[in-house]
Amino acid sequence: MNLNVYRCDGALLAVDCGIGFGGSEAPEAEIIVPDPGWLAERRDRLVGLVITHAHEDHLGAVAALWPLLRCPVYASPFASAVLRRKLGEAGLLHEVSLHTYGLGGRLNLPPFDLQFLRVSHSVPESQAMAIRTRHGLVLHTGDWKLDPEPLIGPPTDEAGFAALAEEGVLAMVCDSTNALVEGHSGSEADVRRALTSLIGSLSGRVAVTCFATNIARVESVVRAAQAAGRRVALFGRSLRNADVAAREAGYFQDVPPFVDEEEAGYLPDDELLIICTGSQGEPRSALAKIAADTHPNISLGEGDTVIFSSRMIPGNERAIMSVEAQLMRAGCRVITADEEHPVHVSGHPARDELRRLYELVKPQHAVPVHGEWRHLQEHAALAREWGSTPHIIEDGDVLRLAPGPIEVAETVQSGRLALDGSRLLPLEGGVLGARRRMLFNGVVVGSLAVDEGGRVRGTPQVSAPGLFEQDDEATQQIAGDLARLVNDLPGPLRRDDASLREAARTALRKAIGRRVRKRPLVELHLLRV
Structure with missing residues (x-):
């Protein structure tokens, strides 16, 4: 549910606009978005909204919140393809001024001069941003990792980061998701090799669930299936949408068209592999329906295998374990990522990668973002080891970077709204309050x-x-x-x-x-x- 704002000489620049999910914390709301009230009141000063990459927690709320912001939107080719579909579904495609920026290029939105640096992540075309102003240079990393073999796109531009250090970086706003994890996050190439070996050893029907926008992972599953003599079908709307966006942006050039859902059920078991949504136990996902044996086109049972090529996001443990239990009750073998089966790597930097970035960039100040408070604290301690002064801030805090001492100068309105169909509702408002009361009483x-x-x-x-x-x-x-x-x-x-x-x-x-x-x-x- 990212929504970042930079202010310089009165002008505002928004970076990312994503969704979150209600879960057990707010069961009355399925999708949650950031409250843009403070920014919407100042939209006449908003020079643009820049999207760093195509994950839902970074662009999923654009269609819902753009009518309140009404500013130009800038995104990479793949993220633009994803956004066009979302804006089209919302009836906004011809209203939104959507611009596609060049990968690793420059974008001038005075008083902000933006330079994009390519980084590896679990989605194509992730970009870090060097934000130059007359007051100094700020590096906004977005989500990133150091993957020597990302499979799709080049590795993270370490030389570009080192060049920023020579110029002088006032502050680095950096990903903290894996700040507690020692070592390295691993490579997509390792996952491809593991999937190829594993899938080649299996009989019966095989299902793999992963994040839809991890195009490199989907391609790895396809390559592994081809090596095992299997054809591949996609099950789940978000996967089909990601397939369309990937081909539109020039990916999947050597990937043949996927088998239709209706046809998949008629293929011999040993010749079929399905890629399906539902790695987080989402109740309406394809995998949840398959586990409950309510999917109209496919079923899994004795002798079949389901591979979770994903990590368990905190808060989703109970839902995922429920789906796994249903699959095992039906006779399926369930495989998750472990030392024996390295079928997943994170898209975020572990501690060795964070150390390497600080070594390259040498920022004067560090602003840890993403993750819970303990992740931010661990990141801050690591930054301090590398000579940077860390600043931990919370939602609504306005951190003054320049001129003068860096400190929290003020706090502005922030919060969360529920996306209820096409409506935006306050989480603590009457409608959702009544729904919460009905849920429990x-x-x-x-x-x-x-x-x-x-x-x-x-x-x-x-x-x-x-x-x-x-x-x-x-x-x-x-x-x-x-x-x-x-x-x-x-x-x-x-x-x-x-x-x-x-x-x-x-x-x-x-x-x-x-x-x-x-x-x-x-x-x-x-x-x-």
């Missing part, structure tokens, strides 16, 4: 008809999904209590609709409270006849 809806004097006519109807079964005797008793309590109200109160409705709602809440020790959301419909 249920909802009760009562309907009753009264005459002109406010006396109940007939039997009230009470529905309490999440609390009682539809035909539960308790709802009938509650309906009777509601009628009695309403009829006992004072006559003047029963003749006023607003007062009667509120009193009836209170009566219904009391009737429910006597039977269950919960505080459900209570709604009441009143009809006067």
Whole structure:
């Protein structure tokens, strides 16, 4: 859920605009985006939004938030291809001024002079940015690693980083995701070799799940399948979209068209490999449906193998383990990344790679970003070892880099919004607050008809999904209590609709409270006849 802002001489530059997921922390919201309120109020000073790479946590919120920002957007060829599809689905393709910048090139957005440096990551065309201003040079690394064999695209431009050191780097804003991991993150080439060896040894149907935009990984799976005499099918919308974007940007030139989902089920088991979404246990993903045996076109069972070519993102452990358990219950062999099967490497730098970058760049100051507080602290300690002064900041902090001493100068509005369909809703607002309450306490809806004097006519109807079964005797008793309590109200109160409705709602809440020790959301419909 990245959204970074640089300010210089009054002008603003936004970098990345991504999504997050509600998960167990906010189960009432599936997708969460940063609250752009502070930036939207100053959009007349916003010179542009620059996307560093095509991962959802860096560009997934562009379509949702652009109507509030209405600024030019700049992205690499692959990220532009991904964005065009998203903007088209949102009906914004012809409104957004989307510019494709050259890889490793320059972009002048006064007073910001941007130089892009190619870095390795788990998606093509990731770019770090050297931001030059009259006050100094700031390096924004984005997500990166040092991969000697990234397979798609060149390795990280170490010479370019070293050249920045000769110029002098005021501050480096740098990835901290793997700051706790000693050693090196590993290479995509190692994964390709491991997948080729593993898949060649398997019989039955084989499924591999990985992140859709890891084009090098998808290509590795395809190469391994071809070596084993298997054809490949894609299962999952995000994978199909990534395939289209990759081919549009010039990748997958030697990868044949994938087998259609409908055709895949008819291929002999030993001749089929499927690549599917759902590495994080997402409930609506292709793999989750396959595990639950609800997918319309494919099934897996005894003698089949599922390979998780991905890491377990913190917070997703329970969902992933549930999918793995369902697959194993169906008779599948489940393989995850370990020393025996190195089928995944991280796209983020481990500590040796961080040390190497500090050795190359030699920044005066370091601003650790990405990760939890412990990751930032470990990164800060490492930066200090290399002679940089670290500064740990939180969402909303404005870190003044120049002129004068570097310090947090102010704090501005920040926060999170839920993307609910096409709506942006505050997480603590009434709609999601009610949804959260319904999730944990249920909802009760009562309907009753009264005459002109406010006396109940007939039997009230009470529905309490999440609390009682539809035909539960308790709802009938509650309906009777509601009628009695309403009829006992004072006559003047029963003749006023607003007062009667509120009193009836209170009566219904009391009737429910006597039977269950919960505080459900209570709604009441009143009809006067």
